Amino acid sequence: MTRKTLWHWGWLCLSLSLGACSSDMNRTDFAEKAQQESNDLIEKKDAQWRQLNEVAPLSYLTDLIQDPQLELFIQQGLAANPDLQKTLLTLKASAWQLKSTHGDRLPSIDAGFSRNKTESIDASYNADISISWEADFWGKLANTEEAAAKSLAADQALFQESQDALVANIIKSWLAMTSKQHLIDIESQRLAVLETNENRLLQRFKNGLNDLEELDEAQTASSQSRADLAQFKEELAIERRTLQRYLGSEEALTVAANLDYPAVGLTLEHLPKQSLQRRPDLKAAYFAIQAADLSVTVAYKDMLPSISLSATLSDTANSPSSALFTSPVWSLLAQLTQPLYQGGKLKAAVEIAKLNTAQAYQDYRSTLLTAVNEVESTIGQEQVLTQQISNIQQALQSSRNNLSRYEQKYRTGLVELSDLIRVQETTFNLAAELDNLHYQHLINRVDLGLALGLGVKES
DSSP: OHHHHHHHHHHHHHHHHHHHHHHHHTSOOHHHHHHHHHHHHHHHHHHHHTTOOOSSOOOSGGGSOOOHHHHHHHHHHHHHOHHHHHHHHHHHHHHHHHHHHHHTTSOEEEEEEEEEEETTEEEEEEEEEEEEEEEOTTSHHHHHHHHHHHHHHHHHHHHHHHHHHHHHHHHHHHHHHHHHHHHHHHHHHHHHHHHHHHHHHHHHHHTTOSOHHHHHHHHHHHHHHHHHHHHHHHHHHHHHHHHHHHHTOSSOOOOOOOSSOOOOOOOOTTHHHHSSTTOHHHHHHHHHHHHHHHHHHHHHHTTSOEEEEEEEEEEEESSTTTTTTSSOEEEEEEEEEOOOOSTTHHHHHHHHHHHHHHHHHHHHHHHHHHHHHHHHHHHHHHHHHHHHHHHHHHHHHHHHHHHHHHHHHHHTTSSOHHHHHHHHHHHHHHHHHHHHHHHHHHHHHHHHHHHTTOOOOOO
16 A cells, blocks of 8 residues: 555656746747847847948947046946945845855754753753755755856846946036036137127217117127126036036035037947947847746745655764764755645746746837937937037027128228127027037937947956
8 A cells, every 4th residue: 555655756847847847848948039030130139230330449438438547437437426326235235145055055064062950850951963964855955046047147248237327427517617618718718708799788878879779789699698697607517517426525525627528439330340249238238038937937846745854863972072973873864855836836836927028028129129229319310410410500600700800891881880799699609509500419429338248348
């Protein structure tokens, strides 16, 4: 009877094991689907992206601008920014979590020592050393460790993304300081001209040659210019404080803005080769799929029998020294456990793990589509801004030529001061617009670098 019962139990364990394995083999490989979808999408965009051709390819985001001061800012930010350091601590915690998961595959050793005393009986001392180990017959613990390794890789990619974003923000803030300084310079020139015009109108009004309305308009324009100038100066101070925050510095920055915009290099020639696949957010999303897929495997293997081994060496004596294994007794236990019924808990765990993997796949698709959208948007902006800069440069040159002619005509009395003021206003507005377009063009280059996956060199 006993032998027959054991035979039935053996067949039951085997059938459950085969059922779990067959279900595991039939599930969708979302990691492979994600990789194939990424390759297909990039292939479709290959011809379109290859139409743009410039200089040699860049390797890293920091190669966009070569400036010693900016390089120092970037190094300081990477070393001291508190948000980045917090992300780094999270990454270190994930690394220790992986070590903890690896420890589950190794034998555990425990030692104990106790003293027992009851009434009218001499005290006894017990010492024991036990070793326990779960045999990873199905590779479940190995899969768990591999899933933790994929999660760590995803965290590393997210840390890389945080580094890239920080460097991009430092570059943008540094460029914004130059932009604000240029606005201050242009507005200061405008204000000087407006004050000169105001003095002219005041003198003409005293001489009875102008109406009070024209003088009021000139004074209004001067006051508005002073207000704008004060605003631009405060915006420059704000950019300094923003850069200080990115650098993680407690001391106020006193560095002056650059006089001119730096040259920014970026290639689009080998775009499909260096875009998307290098993006850390895509890497993190892909590793998340693999980690979730391994969790499904672990959930299936939780249905399989588990084998654990334990050995104990113990001794009992009337004194502490005698209890230290002078005449120890050993015992060995091997245990086979097969889950039979847990109220559907194991099946639910499998389905939840599957849904988590499907969600991770959809997250990857969303990240991929966002990446493509960012690349296309920044490429579109690159073309538009290039055209706008060319057109506004021509308009500004024409306006300056026109202003020169109006100044000559005004000195000879051929045009009114109001006409000269109108041309001056147009010229200053075009100069401010052109400078802003240059700034937006540089910012778009930084955004394009991020979209292409040009990150920070890993130390």
